[in-house]
Each structure stands twice: as C-alpha cells, then as structure tokens.
Amino acid sequence: MTREEKSVVIEELTAQLGDNAIIYLTDISGLDAVATSNLRRACFKSNIKLAVVKNTLLEKAMEASDKNFGELPSTLKGNTSVMYSETGNAPAKVIKAFRKKSEKPLLKGAFIEEAIYVGDDLLDTLVDIKSKEELLGDIIGLLQSPAKNVISALKSSGGTIAGIVKTLSEREG
Template sequence: MRKEDKGTIIAQIADTVKEYSCFYLAETATLNAEKTSNLRRACFKEGIKMMVVKNALLHKALEGLDADYTPLYSSLKGSTTMFFSNVGNAPAKLIKEFRKTSEDLVLKAAYVEEGFYIGADQLDTLVAIKSKNELIAEVIALLQSPAKNVVSALQSGGSTLHGVLQTLSER
C-alpha cells in the first residue's frame, strides 16, 4: 500500500471517530462469509457503522486526534473491526445478540461517552449503559409523576366535594 493511500485511510478513520460519540473494537477474524454478512445486515438495521481496519492505521488515526486513546492501544492485536454509533449501548446489544448464535464475535474494547471499557467481560456492563434518549425519558417520567399526583388529587377532591354537596342537597 502506498504512503498516500495510508494517509487517506488514516484521515478517513479519524473523521469517522470524530463523527460518532462511541465506538467498539471487536475480533471478527473467525467469522465466515455468511456470518459476516448477517452481522453487516444487523448493523445496518440498527444504524451502526461497521468498519474493518488495520491496527497500525487505527493506532495512527487515534494518535492524531485530540482525545487520549492510549488505554485502547493494548487491544489493537489480531484483526480489528470497529462498530460506530451515537447510541452508547447499541453496539453492545448487537454484539450480545449476535453472540447467541455465534461465539466468533469477541469484544476487545470500547470507547463510550469518554469512558474506556477493555475486555470481553465488559459486555454486560456496556449493555446496561442507558442511552441518552432512555435517560431523558426517565427524567421526564420522574418530573411528570408529582404533577400527575397533584392533578389526580384535585380531580378526586372535586368529585368528593361534588358527592358531599349532592348528598346534602338530597337531605
């Protein structure tokens, strides 16, 4: 590969890393063509970008960025496939679901919301991370709860008062 081509690929990897808020590194070398195709389809369906990269080029691309990605460098061995997403737990859910049918996909490391997760044992932790939309929904539900209680109390009080007045008028 020519030096100009390597520079282009490094720039492309760096731009992709900047574009997404999280990325996962996984080992996919033992996947056959059918399983790889199924994985790519699942990624497309979930809105996850999948990219197979050379470790040396990924290392140079990460070095050229503003953030410090040194904890990930030890994971850059063997073949590396990157999964990019703006939803922190989406790739983890995809990997966990895919591993039910094939043990060939192994998580190496992940960078999620400025945090590093190294090793395959972190998969359950990554699945449990709530996405931004899930957190917003929880906060809205918590904020709505007191308002619903007040409205409910006012409505029930109104019907009780109406019942008392009706009973008094009948007597």
C-alpha cells in the same frame, strides 16, 4: 498500499473517530462469509457502521485524534473491526445477540462519551448502559410524577383548597 494511500486512510479514520462519540473495537475473525454478512445486516438494522481496519492505521488515527483513547490502542492486536453508533449500548446488544449463535464477535474495547471500557468481560455492562433517549424518558417520568399527583388530588377532592390539602396530606402520610 503506498504511503500516500495510508495517509489518506489515517485521515479518514481520524475524522471518523472525531465525529463519533461511541466506538466499539471488536474481533470478527473466523466468521465465514454468511456470518459476516448477517453481522453487517444486524449492524445496519441497528444504525451501526461496521468497518474492518488495519491496526497500525487505526492506532495512528487514534494518536492523531483529539480524543484520549486511554488503553484502547493496546487492544489493537489480531483482526480489528470498528463499530460506530449513535446509541451507547446498541453495538453491545448486537454483539450479545449475535453471540447466541457464534463465539464472535469478541469485544476488545469501547469508547463511549469519553469513557473507556477494555475487555470482553464488560459486554454485559455495556448492554445495560442506558441510551440518552432512555435516560431522558426516565427523567421526564420522574418530573411528571408530582404533577400527576396534584392533578389527581384536584380531581378527587372536588377542586376545593381544603380538599386538595387533605388529599395530599393523606398521600404523604
């Protein structure tokens, strides 16, 4: 690979790092062609982009990026694959599901919305991270609860003010 080709790859990697808020670094070495194909298919189904990269080029891209990758460059040893996703826990779920049949991929580290996670031992933690959509659903559910209480109070009390107050006071007590 010429210096110019390396420069182009670094620019592309830097752009991808800048465009993605969820980045997982994994080691998929040792997977045979069939397993690698199955992993790529699982990633595709979960809307995850998987790319094998050269450590030195990725490290230079991380340095050139506006983001602070903390300890992640120190994990760039051996083979490295990058998973880009729009959902924080999707790559962790794919890795965990895939590891029911294989020892790989190993999680080297992750960058999720500016938070840094280093080490395969954090896989379960990353699986449990709620996605933005899940958090919004929880918040909406919490916000709807008081309104549902008022509506059910209105229905059960016959709609009179005295009945509503009585029903609501009984529920709080």
